[in-house]
Amino acid sequence: MAEWTTKQMMAVAVARQIKDGQVCIVGTGLPLIGTALAKNTTAPNAVLIFETGMIDGGPQEVPTSVSDLRISYRASALWPQYRYFGFQTNSLKKNKVDIGFLGGAQIDPYGNLNSTAIGDYYHAAVRFTGSGGANGIATYCDTIIIMQHQKRRFCEKVDYITSPGWIDGPDGRAKLGLPNKGPQVVITELGIMRFDEKTKRMYLAEYFPGVTPQQIQDNTGFELDISRAVESEPPDAEVLHILTTKIDPQRLMV
Amino acid sequence: MNVQNKVMTLEEAISKFVRDGDCIAFGGFVTNKKPYAAVREIIRQGKKDLYIETGAAAGDVDMLIGAGCVKVLFNSYVANSGFSQVCRRFRKYVQEGKILWEDYSLDVQTILYHAAALGLPFVAVKNMLGSDMVNKWGIPEEVWRNDPKLPSRKLIVDRNPFNPEEEFCFIPTPKIDVAIIHVQKAAPDGTARIEGPVFNDIELAMAATNCVITCEELVHPEELRHEPWLNQIPNVVPDAVVHVPYGAHPSQCANYYDYDALFFRMYDRISGDDELFKQFLDEWVYGPKDHFEYLDKLGASRLINLRVRPGYGYVPGLKRR
Numbered sequence: 001m002a003e004w005t006t007k008q009m010m011a012v013a014v015a016r017q018i019k020d021g022q023v024c025i026v027g028t029g030l031p032l033i034g035t036a037l038a039k040n041t042t043a044p045n046a047v048l049i050f051e052t053g054m055i056d057g058g059p060q061e062v063p064t065s066v067s068d069l070r071i072s073y074r075a076s077a078l079w080p081q082y083r084y085f086g087f088q089t090n091s092l093k094k095n096k097v098d099i100g101f102l103g104g105a106q107i108d109p110y111g112n113l114n115s116t117a118i119g120d121y122y123h124a125a126v127r128f129t130g131s132g133g134a135n136g137i138a139t140y141c142d143t144i145i146i147m148q149h150q151k152r153r154f155c156e157k158v159d160y161i162t163s164p165g166w167i168d169g170p171d172g173r174a175k176l177g178l179p180n181k182g183p184q185v186v187i188t189e190l191g192i193m194r195f196d197e198k199t200k201r202m203y204l205a206e207y208f209p210g211v212t213p214q215q216i217q218d219n220t221g222f223e224l225d226i227s228r229a230v231e232s233e234p235p236d237a238e239v240l241h242i243l244t245t246k247i248d249p250q251r252l253m254v
Numbered sequence: 255m256n257v258q259n260k261v262m263t264l265e266e267a268i269s270k271f272v273r274d275g276d277c278i279a280f281g282g283f284v285t286n287k288k289p290y291a292a293v294r295e296i297i298r299q300g301k302k303d304l305y306i307e308t309g310a311a312a313g314d315v316d317m318l319i320g321a322g323c324v325k326v327l328f329n330s331y332v333a334n335s336g337f338s339q340v341c342r343r344f345r346k347y348v349q350e351g352k353i354l355w356e357d358y359s360l361d362v363q364t365i366l367y368h369a370a371a372l373g374l375p376f377v378a379v380k381n382m383l384g385s386d387m388v389n390k391w392g393i394p395e396e397v398w399r400n401d402p403k404l405p406s407r408k409l410i411v412d413r414n415p416f417n418p419e420e421e422f423c424f425i426p427t428p429k430i431d432v433a434i435i436h437v438q439k440a441a442p443d444g445t446a447r448i449e450g451p452v453f454n455d456i457e458l459a460m461a462a463t464n465c466v467i468t469c470e471e472l473v474h475p476e477e478l479r480h481e482p483w484l485n486q487i488p489n490v491v492p493d494a495v496v497h498v499p500y501g502a503h504p505s506q507c508a509n510y511y512d513y514d515a516l517f518f519r520m521y522d523r524i525s526g527d528d529e530l531f532k533q534f535l536d537e538w539v540y541g542p543k544d545h546f547e548y549l550d551k552l553g554a555s556r557l558i559n560l561r562v563r564p565g566y567g568y569v570p571g572l573k574r575r
Contacts, residue, residue: 066338
């Protein structure tokens with residue numbers, strides 16, 4: 001069996017979520033690495049779009065931000081930002097966006113995310129950047145969430161909701177006037193969580209090789225259903241080779 | 255209005271158009287095409303109590319906050335992405351309550367700027383519903399009510415008047431006094447051409463009462479009028495045109511230069527510390543008397559090594575750590 005790092009396993013897990021031909025709203029870091037890996041393996045026709053309006057570029061080097069000119073390399077178009085956001089909003093009726101990526105400092109059992117502040121919002125113990133484009137993606141699109149798996153980050157109630165998930169259950173979004181889209185998958189360095197179809201509460205779907213479901217529960221600040229969990233397939237050597245030699249040869253991310 | 259020649263020095267443009275207490279908007283996006291030369295001049299001139307609009311901000315706004323120029327930040331994001339997770343002066347000033355701030359989603363800011371460019375009073379969006387951006391206001395309600403620079407409220411959640419079954423977030427558009435936009439090419443009459451991504455730049459230029467254009471190259475008007483469909487900002491919009499080559503350093507400028515990654519790493523280190531940040535301002539902002547002395551301080555070889563490689567649009571293999 002091939003040797004791999006946690007970050008590499010996460011990138012492979014991201015790549016496995018992308019189906020060929022899907023349109024994905026991508027941020028920098030692991031989402032970009034994972035989707036680029038998908039494009040180079042199982043989903044060659046996946047289209048990567050960015051909130052800066054750079055559409056379907058083919059970065060040859062790892063970009064540091066969604067505005068990095070490395071993303072605009074051989075892009076289809078560089079839209080003004082409002083055009084991009086119009087496209088995102090209208091994706092509800094056009095059905096043109098398949099998935100968007102989100103991250104955050106805290107997440108609750110329904111996938112509500114905090115990327116704004118820890119503690120009291122008005123006198124924050126730790127202040128983060130704020131939404132960026134995350135809130136709009138959370139409003140209009142199905143999402144894949146990438147998190148660090150720690151008890152203090154996976155909490156019963158987040159200190160501030162930056163990006164709404166399923167709110168408090170199956171009709172949470174409808175009550176607030178939000179479109180019926182939402183979090184589908186949470187990927188951490190320990191495994192993969194999904195949301196129960198009926199309750200919209202997070203459950204453990206997969207644990208990475210070398211990790212136990214109990215370990216994941218121990219690192220989660222709320223009760224997690226681990227009864228349905230299976231062990232993830234380890235990454236194969238060829239995929240790892242593409243990841244480390246072609247996608248991120250400078251090893252900026254993995 | 256002089257439609258023939260709007261060229262002036264950076265000192266003139268900032269002193270003429272940026273007043274204490276103004277609402278200033280900056281073009282660009284995090285580490286791309288930020289009008290840094292203008293930011294440094296605003297700090298040099300000691301402008302105070304500014305209200306800042308910008309969409310995805312970074313070191314530009316962080317420096318203004320740290321230099322004591324900012325009263326209110328309309329925020330969606332402040333980070334030199336890839337080099338610092340959160341800009342450190344911003345984090346410190348918000349945590350310590352030393353500035354007022356208000357949180358929005360980046361897409362909402364973009365939509366607000368577009369609406370402002372059309373002269374519209376507010377937008378109705380689904381965005382921010384169900385989030386604490388609706389429930390928790392960074393700027394206290396009484397400040398919203400009483401500050402003549404602000405609308406009376408951050409937002410109102412209400413029903414769509416044409417379809418009462420739908421809820422929307424109604425958000426007033428900003429009143430921007432001055433937009434500062436960095437472009438690749440401009441002519442003395444104000445005609446401007448942006449190469450590469452345009453971000454919110456055109457919207458901000460149109461929404462603002464006044465517009466200051468800083469440019470990499472000041473060109474003969476015929477150069478731009480030969481193919482007018484490639485120009486984004488027509489001569490009737492800008493009020494000042496300022497020639498500042500490398501005016502976006504340390505950020506990127508399409509077809510001209512890549513970001514200065516090592517400068518951003520240095521900024522990340524020094525901006526976490528009060529004393530080091532003060533030394534940084536003394537050395538890089540107050541020290542050089544103008545933009546050209548700043549370039550001299552950076553040095554020709556450093557700048558030449560950032561020139562983008564034609565065909566790539568960036569510097570392949572650029573030293574980034």
